[in-house]
Structure formats: structure tokens, C-alpha cells
Amino acid sequence: DQQVKQNSPSLSVQEGRISILNCDYTNSMFDYFLWYKKYPAEGPTFLISISSIKDKNEDGRFTVFLNKSAKHLSLHIVPSQPGDSAVYFCAAIERLTSYGKLTFGQGTILTVHP
């Protein structure tokens, strides 16, 4: 049972445009969400997070939006840069019962063309 889903395996965007990466979840007990970026042969690097009490969090070029009623979150990257090309994972955590367990989506490969 895939509790966190990233339904787009890949996304291709032109440099300078907006990249929108989407993530859906099924477990209504998830109360904290994170986005990670991963280059090949490296571990995931934390990008940005959001608590379920918020609907938006912004950090520089990265903004995460959370729609709890739809159980959907998205990561916006504006403007996109070629160095943003990587695999992006969304992850969720249910802090009340399992502080240590991140549940990841399958990842979306983002390619930003110069």
C-alpha cells in the first residue's frame, strides 16, 4: 500500500520557468511533510518542509503548498535552474505515533533544460 504517491515519474522544464512537482498521500494521520532532492549515487538532501497546520511554506526559490482536504502537496521551484535537475522525493511523517519513520514517494525526475 503506497501511502505517498508521486504520479509523475518525470518532468521537463525550460530554464527560468516554474517547476511544479506533485505528491498525494492517503494517510490522514500524516502531519509533517518534507521534500528532498537527490543526485545519483548520493543521499537525499533536505529542501523544505511544512507542518499540517500550515498551507504554505516558502524558502527562496522553493515553495511548498499543502491542501489537507485533498491530501495533496506540491513543490514549486521558481525560477528553475539547470542545477535543479535531480530526483525529487516527497516524504511524510506521522509524528504522534512514529517520530522516526519517513514514508517516501517514488520520486520525480526533474530535468531543467538551458
Place this chain on the structure above:
Amino acid sequence: DTGVSQDPRHKITKRGQNVTFRCDPISEHNRLYWYRQTLGQGPEFLTYFQNEAQLEKSRLLSDRFSAERPKGSFSTLEIQRTEQGDSAMYLCASSLSYNQAGNTIYFGEGSWLTVV
């Protein structure tokens, strides 16, 4: 470098052999996690420690897998009698206790295991 450190980065072993991976977390972090990632999938949770106590284990962690964190600092993950299905990247991560505002789980660069 004050990030999460993993060793070795790559390991090729024959089926049936035992392997051990080491993780050194960020120094002030009291929580340490092990995850496994296979190609085309997101990382999957294996286990985590609060200081030296192992608080949760996934069903993925069969009896051939054992993790320790004896002094609440570094951790080891041992796989006994390796199988080809164990081939994956093993990721270690660390964090402060998660109920503190603003903390995040930080990952190491991973240890690649290939079982031949």
C-alpha cells in the same frame, strides 16, 4: 565535514557473506535512522534509534539484519548471509528529537551494496 558519514560507500560481496555498514551521525543528533533504497523507488524505513535505544523496526528488517548503536553515537548495520535481493543503497540519517521545532532528518551519502 559535519554531516552524516557512512562507510564504506560501496561494497561488493558474494552471496552468503556477511557485511557491516557504519554510520556516524551529526554530533549533536540523538536520533539515528537506517533506510534502504532500490532503483526507481523512494527510500524505505528500516529502523531508528533514540540515543542507544532501538525504538522501531520495520517488517523489512528480517532476522538477517541487525542494527546497533551501543554508545548512542555511531551505528552499525549488519546483514548476515547476504542474498541478491539485499542489493540496494543503505542510507543512514540523523536528527534531533522530532518534537523540537525546526528539526529535520539529514541523510548521509549512502552505502551501495551489490551482492553477486
